[in-house]
Amino acid sequence: MRRLNPxxxxxxxxxxxxxxxxxVSFVWTPYDATFVDPAIRLAKPSWxxxxxxxxxGRDVLSQIMVGSRTxxxxxxxxxxxxxxxxxxxxxxAAMTRRWASELVMRTNDLLLAFPALLLAIMFGAVxxxxxxxAMVAIGIASVPSFAxxxxxxxxxxxxxxxxxxxxxxxxxPWPIAVRHVLPNVTSLITVQASVSFAIAxxxxxxxxxxxxxxxxxTPSWGRMLxxxxxxxxxxxxxxxxxxxxxxxxxxxFNLLGDGxxxxxxxxLEDRR
Amino acid sequence: xxxxxxVRGLNVTVRDKALVSDVDLTVGPGERVGLIGESGSGxxxxxxxxxxxxxxxxxASGSVRLTGVDHELIGxxxxxxxxxxxxxxxxxxxxxxTALNPTMRIGDQIAEAMLIHHTRSGRGAVRAxxxxxxxxxxxxxxxxxxxxxxxxxxxxxxxxxxxxxxNDPALLICDEPTTALDVTVQALVLxxxxxxxxxxxxxxxxxxxxxxxxxxxxxRVLVMYxxxxxxxxxxxxxxxRPRHRYTEGLLAASDLETADRRLxxxxxxxxxxxxxxxxxxxxxxxxxxxxxxATTPAWFGTPANGFACHHPAGAADA
Numbered sequence: 104m105r106r107l108n109p110x111x112x113x114x115x116x117x118x119x120x121x122x123x124x125x126x127v128s129f130v131w132t133p134y135d136a137t138f139v140d141p142a143i144r145l146a147k148p149s150w151x152x153x154x155x156x157x158x159x160g161r162d163v164l165s166q167i168m169v170g171s172r173t174x175x176x177x178x179x180x181x182x183x184x185x186x187x188x189x190x191x192x193x194x195x196a197a198m199t200r201r202w203a204s205e206l207v208m209r210t211n212d213l214l215l216a217f218p219a220l221l222l223a224i225m226f227g228a229v230x231x232x233x234x235x236x237a238m239v240a241i242g243i244a245s246v247p248s249f250a251x252x253x254x255x256x257x258x259x260x261x262x263x264x265x266x267x268x269x270x271x272x273x274x275x276p277w278p279i280a281v282r283h284v285l286p287n288v289t290s291l292i293t294v295q296a297s298v299s300f301a302i303a304x305x306x307x308x309x310x311x312x313x314x315x316x317x318x319x320x321t322p323s324w325g326r327m328l329x330x331x332x333x334x335x336x337x338x339x340x341x342x343x344x345x346x347x348x349x350x351x352x353x354x355x356f357n358l359l360g361d362g363x364x365x366x367x368x369x370x371l372e373d374r375r
Numbered sequence: 376x377x378x379x380x381x382v383r384g385l386n387v388t389v390r391d392k393a394l395v396s397d398v399d400l401t402v403g404p405g406e407r408v409g410l411i412g413e414s415g416s417g418x419x420x421x422x423x424x425x426x427x428x429x430x431x432x433x434x435a436s437g438s439v440r441l442t443g444v445d446h447e448l449i450g451x452x453x454x455x456x457x458x459x460x461x462x463x464x465x466x467x468x469x470x471x472x473t474a475l476n477p478t479m480r481i482g483d484q485i486a487e488a489m490l491i492h493h494t495r496s497g498r499g500a501v502r503a504x505x506x507x508x509x510x511x512x513x514x515x516x517x518x519x520x521x522x523x524x525x526x527x528x529x530x531x532x533x534x535x536x537x538x539x540x541x542n543d544p545a546l547l548i549c550d551e552p553t554t555a556l557d558v559t560v561q562a563l564v565l566x567x568x569x570x571x572x573x574x575x576x577x578x579x580x581x582x583x584x585x586x587x588x589x590x591x592x593x594x595r596v597l598v599m600y601x602x603x604x605x606x607x608x609x610x611x612x613x614x615x616r617p618r619h620r621y622t623e624g625l626l627a628a629s630d631l632e633t634a635d636r637r638l639x640x641x642x643x644x645x646x647x648x649x650x651x652x653x654x655x656x657x658x659x660x661x662x663x664x665x666x667x668x669a670t671t672p673a674w675f676g677t678p679a680n681g682f683a684c685h686h687p688a689g690a691a692d693a
Contacts, residue, residue, distance in 0.1 A: 273461035
């Protein structure tokens with residue numbers, strides 16, 4: 104039997120827990136995450152409020168649970184945008200003749216050279232800070248890495264005999280891309296999606312921290328960090344809980360990406 | 376009677392290096408023609424240029440006409456070529472392990488071959504046709520639900536053959552179809568290829584370096600060396616009375632019944648692609664070569680039965 108791959112198991116478990124937490128938050132949270140109760144502001148962790156309360160008296164655990172929804176939602180949409188644009192671009196770059204491929208890849212380099220966070224802040228400044236702007240900006244910033252990875256994978260597939268055979272059978276380039284190239288780079292897409300997801304989680308937190316992400320009152324891990332700033336010495340737990348949540352989520356998606364890569368790459372299999 | 380395939384003056388070059396020069400080739404209806412030669416002699420490039428599937432910077436020139444196709448195949452655009460490929464002209468490649476898409480079921484891949492050219496329509500008709508094709512290559516009908524990794528090399532090559540024959544092509548090109556297979560499986564696949572083309576009265580262009588395979592499969596043979604056809608003729612004649620010195624050497628090298636313990640070889644190596652000598656391409660390795668071999672030997676005989684050598688075997692050494 105195939106030995107279980109530890110990063111895949113741990114990464115999968117972490118991601119699974121976050122997903123379950125987000126799903127549970129739809130039907131149940133310990134308290135209403137946005138309910139303000141000045142009487143208990145800055146309460147320490149207790150049996151009533153496991154993670155304590157923030158400066159408005161909102162329950163931190165509830166906020167973290169609801170915040171995971173924002174995190175996952177932003178990640179899914181951002182990765183979706185990146186994949187929907189990046190994958191076809193990568194395949195196109197691999198299949199077209201030299202100059203077209205160069206055009207795609209050099210444009211890609213240009214975008215890659217541009218700091219992703221700066222791009223997102225620019226988007227926020229132009230279109231107004233919102234979760235949607237953040238998602239689209241993070242997605243667009245992740246397009247180049249997708250296109251690059253998919254292009255190299257697609258170029259390998261283009262050199263295989265079954266693509267040559269498909270051409271010899273009279274297949275046109277477009278159906279070859281959809282039926283032969285795309286299904287054979289799905290493993291690369293999965294790995295890249297999971298890595299990009301980790302980056303998107305971090306980027307969303309950073310944007311919310313800077314005030315260009317999710318606007319209040321929707322709970323977001325990044326904004327919880329920002330709101331905790333003034334209490335960094337008096338109540339450091341307010342920074343620690345969302346900070347740890349972000350770190351664990353990023354770790355989880357990165358591990359999942361590594362695990363999937365090991366799983367899909369037969370060349371690495373012998374070394375384990 | 377019109378030939379199925381007529382190739383005239385085919386040249387294949389990469390940048391300014393000649394890889395294939397002046398190849399003339401005809402295949403008659405239902406005829407089985409072998410194309411034989413060592414690695415690097417230009418056999419596969421010849422086949423790929425017929426299909427218009429040469430790599431990007433490799434260029435073919437000359438004339439290739441196929442029966443039932445009203446345009447020149449060399450230089451035809453992709454759209455026109457893709458209508459010919461797989462319909463009138465199809466190909467079986469050497470490596471069965473990679474010739475099938477690992478993410479598609481066998482049945483879908485066979486169905487695709489027919490759906491591309493609309494030779495069958497309707498889900499049921501396509502499925503029935505696919506099952507029949509599999510049966511013809513002696514694979515059980517359940518094979519259509521399998522993925523390529525579940526099949527052995529020989530089974531896969533039979534699937535590839537079924538794919539190539541799906542649209543009853545006028546000409547089937549096989550490029551070393553059995554080289555990667557076990558000897559026992561080879562015989563079965565060869566038998567299926569011959570049965571397949573005979574049943575459809577398709578012509579066959581069979582590329583190999585294996586003389587024994589040519590002898591069992593083909594009626595006529597062309598010997599290639601250094602990107603040129605050096606001899607052609609009926610299999611029996613070429614193999615019993617070779618005239619070109621290269622053919623002679625090739626036959627001596629594959630003769631297992633010599634009393635001599637040592638294996639006979641042709642001295643030297645095939646020159647790297649594009650670096651063949653001027654004049655007779657074989658003269659650097661030929662024991663009979665003289666000064667006159669520096670000029671390109673003229674073709675003696677007809678295109679279907681002739682040779683290009685200044686000092687042919689069977690004649691007194693000049």
